[in-house]
Every structure is written in C-alpha cells, then in structure tokens.
Amino acid sequence: MIELPAPGECAPGETLTLAVDPDGGVIRRSVVEPGVRVLTEAMPASRSVSVGVVVPVGSRDEDERLAGASHFLEHLLFKGTRRRTALQISAAIDAVGGELNAFTTKEYTCFYARVIDRDLPLAVDVLLDMITSALITDADVESEREVVLEEIAMHDDDPAGVAHESLAEMIYAGSTLARPIIGTPASIGAIAPAEVRAHYRRWYTPDNIAVVAAGGLEHDAVASAVAAAVAAAGAQWAPSGSARARFIPLGELGTRRPIALPTTVGLAAGTRASGPGVGGFADRRARQRDTEQVNIVIGMPGLAQMDSRRYAVGVLDAALGAGMSSRLFPEVWERRGLAYSVGSFASRSSQAGSFGVYAGTMPAKADATVEVLLDVLADVAANGLSDDEVARGRGQEAGSLVLGLEKSGARMMELGGAEVATGVLIETEESLAGFDAVTAEDVSEAAATLLAGPRFLSTVGPDAEEPADG
Incomplete structure (x- = not known):
C-alpha cells in the first residue's frame, strides 16, 4: 500500500x-x-x-x-x-x-x-x-x-x-x-x-x-x-487556499447538516433500523413502467472503499452472481427458468457502500423470483459458500483485476481515485495477495454480517407491486 x-x-x-x-x-x-x-x-x-x-x-x-x-x-x-x-x-x-x-x-x-x-x-x-x-x-x-x-x-x-x-x-x-x-x-x-x-x-x-x-x-x-x-x-487561475482534504466526513461539506451513515457494515445497525433481517425488507419501492419485464433489485448497506473485508466481499460477489458458474445463475436461470438476466453487485465509495442481487423477469414470475433470490441469500448467510465456490471467486477477482489493469485507462482511473478520494494506492500484487488469502470462513463471516442487516427491495416494470415478504 x-x-x-x-x-x-x-x-x-x-x-x-x-x-x-x-x-x-x-x-x-x-x-x-x-x-x-x-x-x-x-x-x-x-x-x-x-x-x-x-x-x-x-x-x-x-x-x-x-x-x-x-x-x-x-x-x-x-x-x-x-x-x-x-x-x-x-x-x-x-x-x-x-x-x-x-x-x-x-x-x-x-x-x-x-x-x-x-x-x-x-x-x-x-x-x-x-x-x-x-x-x-x-x-x-x-x-x-x-x-x-x-x-x-x-x-x-x-x-x-x-x-x-x-x-x-x-x-x-x-x-x-x-x-x-x-x-x-x-x-x-x-x-x-x-x-x-x-x-x-x-x-x-x-x-x-x-x-x-x-x-x-x-x-x-x-x-x-x-x-x-x-x-x-494566466494569473486568473489561482489557488483557493482551501483545498479539499480527502475523506471529508459526510455532513461536514459546506453547511450540510450532520449525516449518520455506516462506514462499515458493522455500524449499519447503529445508524438505521435493522428490519426483519433476511426474510423481509426495511423499505420497498415499486415503480410502474410499460416494459416487458420487471426489474428486481434487492440490496443492503455494504463496505466502504478501504474496509479490510473488501477482498472477502469481492470473492462473495463473484461467487454469488458473476458468470454462469455462480450460485445465482444455475438456481434462477437453469433450474427454474425465472430470469435471463441475474447477478450480484458490490459498490464501494470512500465512506459507504452497497451490496445486492438483481434479476429481470416476466411480471407473472416476479414474486417467485424475489422468493428464490431471498432463499439463495438466506442460504449463503446461514451456510456460506463451498470451498470450490470460494476458489472460483478468488480466481475471478484476481483475473479481472489483472486483465483490467493492462489498459492504461484503467490504471489512470486507479491513480485518480487514490489521489482525490482514498489517499492510498493499492499495488496489484498486494491486491492479488489479498484475494489469495481469502478463506471460506472469511467469506462466510462477511456474508453473515452483510445479509443479517437491513435489506431493501426495488422493482420497476409493468404492474409492479411490492411483493410479499419471503
């Protein structure tokens, strides 16, 4: 680092x-x-x-x-x-x-x-x-x-x-x-x-x-x-004398009122109601659109950019929803035929993040799809991932990292984020070592922490309704 x-x-x-x-x-x-x-x-x-x-x-x-x-x-x-x-x-x-x-x-x-x-x-x-x-x-x-x-x-x-x-x-x-x-x-x-x-x-x-x-x-x-x-x-472009420091806490920007947001998932329960946990939603929103499919997103607070658990969550994300060998793809697509598009995501900023799963399906299958997504999340929260799934997740994260950074544009973006946001530059070999060191226990602990907190449901599509709790 x-x-x-x-x-x-x-x-x-x-x-x-x-x-x-x-x-x-x-x-x-x-x-x-x-x-x-x-x-x-x-x-x-x-x-x-x-x-x-x-x-x-x-x-x-x-x-x-x-x-x-x-x-x-x-x-x-x-x-x-x-x-x-x-x-x-x-x-x-x-x-x-x-x-x-x-x-x-x-x-x-x-x-x-x-x-x-x-x-x-x-x-x-x-x-x-x-x-x-x-x-x-x-x-x-x-x-x-x-x-x-x-x-x-x-x-x-x-x-x-x-x-x-x-x-x-x-x-x-x-x-x-x-x-x-x-x-x-x-x-x-x-x-x-x-x-x-x-x-x-x-x-x-x-x-x-x-x-x-x-x-x-x-x-x-x-x-x-x-x-x-x-x-x-020319001289008209002069320093302000008040350059922005990195990691300015939310709520200290300008005259904005203080804001309570988790910087790690471990703080999430202290900043908002935890809701009913894996089986339900702390909040739900349905938006009507005249489309052929209902787009479903289930998400929750995640990790900040430099959280030490980011490697474990990256492996979890890859194993859960990246590619045809992931946990979600065979369960939602191959076995049940519920959705063509299905996957997971992990988004991080300097002080907060989100984690979740998504799918696109026909309106008649929306409730069943939400139920299956919740079942998969519940199983991962309770039982973690297999050693083979964790190994594939590690490989996917390492491979995508190295292949992506072969492009000068990707490296330039890494430099930019480090200079103005995080203040640290993570070298490629350090990131690879971070992924290689992730164990099944690390992933299980991260999954249990993420998935036990408040979760939210967003649906967009024709006749979109707020599905019943799973």
Missing part, C-alpha cells in the same frame, strides 16, 4: 518516486506551481497514454438546490474556452486519432483523453484549457440545460438503472449519496447560470485538482506539459 502525501503537503518542484516495478514501470508524484498535483505511472511497453484531470467534487457535495450541478458543469466545460471553441476542443483530439471524454461520480469528476505517446502534450493542454479557462456563458448554460434534461429522460427510460437508483435512495436515505448524480428535472431546470459559475470557481482551482496519467510516458514530460498549460491559463 502506497500512502500518498496529503494535498498541500509537498512543495512545488519536488518529485517523489513512489514505486518501481521489476518490468520498468514507475509511479511518480510531484506538484506543479501553483499547486497542481501530478501523479503518473510509466508503462514501458505501451505506446498509448491515458491522461485525466480529476476534480474532487461530485453529487455528494451538492445541496438539494444544486443537485446535479457537478454533472451539469462537466457538460459545460466542453462548450468552449478563451482559446478554443467547442469544435476546436473536439477537433484537436480527433486530429490525432485520440479519445476525449468525461464522467461524474458521487465523489469526483474526471476529464480524460487517450492518445499516442507523442501527442501527450496536446492532450494535457486541451484538458487543462477546459479546466482553467471555461467560458460558461449564459447561452451555453441554457442550451446545455436542454441536453441534460434529455439525458435525464433517457436514463428514466432505462428500467434497470431506475431500479438501482431507487435502491440507492433507500440505502442512503437522508444523505446526499441518495441523490442521482445527474440531478432531477426540477433541480436542473432551476439552476441559474451564476450558480453554475460559482460551483466552477469553488472547486476547479489549482490546489484542488490532480493530473493523473498512465502509459508510455516520462513523468518529467507530463509535469512540463502541465506547467506549460498552467502558464497559458
């Missing part, structure tokens, strides 16, 4: 070598005036480079009036800067065969590009031009407002997505984590251009952002490209 220096802890110009791989990979970190953090991982065999600018603001940082502002702002930064029009921003990366995109999470926003190694300075310049010098005109806000409203409507047409959003609203009730990242038609419709610009000025400052890159690169070249782009921005 590599502990990263806190924001403001390192002096500009200082470069730290954090890790050296036997194959020649190197992870380095430095700070460029006036406070921009630069974290890179060299992948010697790669000719591509993925570079991102990560800003530690997401939907959890918004009050109710500004719900969706971070995602709205993400859109607006593509609309033009003092040096480039919207067309020139996209054309610059298109001209070198690259990719330019962005995404917003509950905890941070990331703008990224993927190019061949020789075009890295261009990618850094385009990204930091967007970050430092966005115009955010009234006209752009109004036109992009309509685009975001269309995006919300598109998401509302995805019943599986709606079911998962509804589950999050129940699990994280009372906190900003319960809100959709994209906002609502009411909140997006009400945000004024001046409020969007204030959100931009508050968060998009040199001492808040981090530039992360992975692939065929030299750290000093990345730092030099960042310095040049910052110089091009």
Whole structure:
C-alpha cells in the first residue's frame, strides 16, 4: 500500500518516486506551481497514454438546490474556452486519432483523453484549457440545460438503472449519496447560470485538482506539459487556499447538516433500523413502467472503499452472481427458468457502500423470483459458500483485476481515485495477495454480517407491486 502525501503537503518542484516495478514501470508524484498535483505511472511497453484531470467534487457535495450541478458543469466545460471553441476542443483530439471524454461520480469528476505517446502534450493542454479557462456563458448554460434534461429522460427510460437508483435512495436515505448524480428535472431546470459559475470557481482551482496519467510516458514530460498549460491559463487561475482534504466526513461539506451513515457494515445497525433481517425488507419501492419485464433489485448497506473485508466481499460477489458458474445463475436461470438476466453487485465509495442481487423477469414470475433470490441469500448467510465456490471467486477477482489493469485507462482511473478520494494506492500484487488469502470462513463471516442487516427491495416494470415478504 502506497500512502500518498496529503494535498498541500509537498512543495512545488519536488518529485517523489513512489514505486518501481521489476518490468520498468514507475509511479511518480510531484506538484506543479501553483499547486497542481501530478501523479503518473510509466508503462514501458505501451505506446498509448491515458491522461485525466480529476476534480474532487461530485453529487455528494451538492445541496438539494444544486443537485446535479457537478454533472451539469462537466457538460459545460466542453462548450468552449478563451482559446478554443467547442469544435476546436473536439477537433484537436480527433486530429490525432485520440479519445476525449468525461464522467461524474458521487465523489469526483474526471476529464480524460487517450492518445499516442507523442501527442501527450496536446492532450494535457486541451484538458487543462477546459479546466482553467471555461467560458460558461449564459447561452451555453441554457442550451446545455436542454441536453441534460434529455439525458435525464433517457436514463428514466432505462428500467434497470431506475431500479438501482431507487435502491440507492433507500440505502442512503437522508444523505446526499441518495441523490442521482445527474440531478432531477426540477433541480436542473432551476439552476441559474451564476450558480453554475460559482460551483466552477469553488472547486476547479489549482490546489484542488490532480493530473493523473498512465502509459508510455516520462513523468518529467507530463509535469512540463502541465506547467506549460498552467502558464497559458494566466494569473486568473489561482489557488483557493482551501483545498479539499480527502475523506471529508459526510455532513461536514459546506453547511450540510450532520449525516449518520455506516462506514462499515458493522455500524449499519447503529445508524438505521435493522428490519426483519433476511426474510423481509426495511423499505420497498415499486415503480410502474410499460416494459416487458420487471426489474428486481434487492440490496443492503455494504463496505466502504478501504474496509479490510473488501477482498472477502469481492470473492462473495463473484461467487454469488458473476458468470454462469455462480450460485445465482444455475438456481434462477437453469433450474427454474425465472430470469435471463441475474447477478450480484458490490459498490464501494470512500465512506459507504452497497451490496445486492438483481434479476429481470416476466411480471407473472416476479414474486417467485424475489422468493428464490431471498432463499439463495438466506442460504449463503446461514451456510456460506463451498470451498470450490470460494476458489472460483478468488480466481475471478484476481483475473479481472489483472486483465483490467493492462489498459492504461484503467490504471489512470486507479491513480485518480487514490489521489482525490482514498489517499492510498493499492499495488496489484498486494491486491492479488489479498484475494489469495481469502478463506471460506472469511467469506462466510462477511456474508453473515452483510445479509443479517437491513435489506431493501426495488422493482420497476409493468404492474409492479411490492411483493410479499419471503
């Protein structure tokens, strides 16, 4: 585990070598005036480079009036800067065969590009031009407002997505984590251009952002490209003097009231009613949609990002619902023919998480599907998984980890999350050792803890009803 220096802890110009791989990979970190953090991982065999600018603001940082502002702002930064029009921003990366995109999470926003190694300075310049010098005109806000409203409507047409959003609203009730990242038609419709610009000025400052890159690169070249782009921005882009620390507790953001949320599942019972346990639901929501199937999601509070039990829960997730050899697939699909789509999930953020199962089925089979899902969860909670299931789960987690991290984009995302959210970078070999060390007893203990707490049911589909308790 590599502990990263806190924001403001390192002096500009200082470069730290954090890790050296036997194959020649190197992870380095430095700070460029006036406070921009630069974290890179060299992948010697790669000719591509993925570079991102990560800003530690997401939907959890918004009050109710500004719900969706971070995602709205993400859109607006593509609309033009003092040096480039919207067309020139996209054309610059298109001209070198690259990719330019962005995404917003509950905890941070990331703008990224993927190019061949020789075009890295261009990618850094385009990204930091967007970050430092966005115009955010009234006209752009109004036109992009309509685009975001269309995006919300598109998401509302995805019943599986709606079911998962509804589950999050129940699990994280009372906190900003319960809100959709994209906002609502009411909140997006009400945000004024001046409020969007204030959100931009508050968060998009040199001492808040981090530039992360992975692939065929030299750290000093990345730092030099960042310095040049910052110089091009001019003196108007200045530090705020109040950079966000990592792990800011929920409830200490702005003027938000204190929020009680579990940081581990062991605290869940102390922060909300535990409900009837495996056999019932602490809360249930059914949403009507004119679809052929009912989408069913059963979930519960899970683990925070750095919880020591994350490896055991990862193995549980893989063995329970990942692939055709998982516990759920043969039981729900092969033996009973209840659903074509079935699986499990484990989601973690810096301070909270969720765990659950899902299925899509015909309305006439919805009650039976819920009953079988509950039966499987009850059996796992009571009896755990077999040694063979745990072994397969370990292998699936290890294989997907390594195969995923062969891509420069995945490594860049790992660097970004570590720099702005967790403050620690977990090396691949450490993660592999964590999965290899998981025992059947570890998985059983994690399953019993997760599945004994409050559980929630979300259904979306035609004639959706709240099924009876199992």
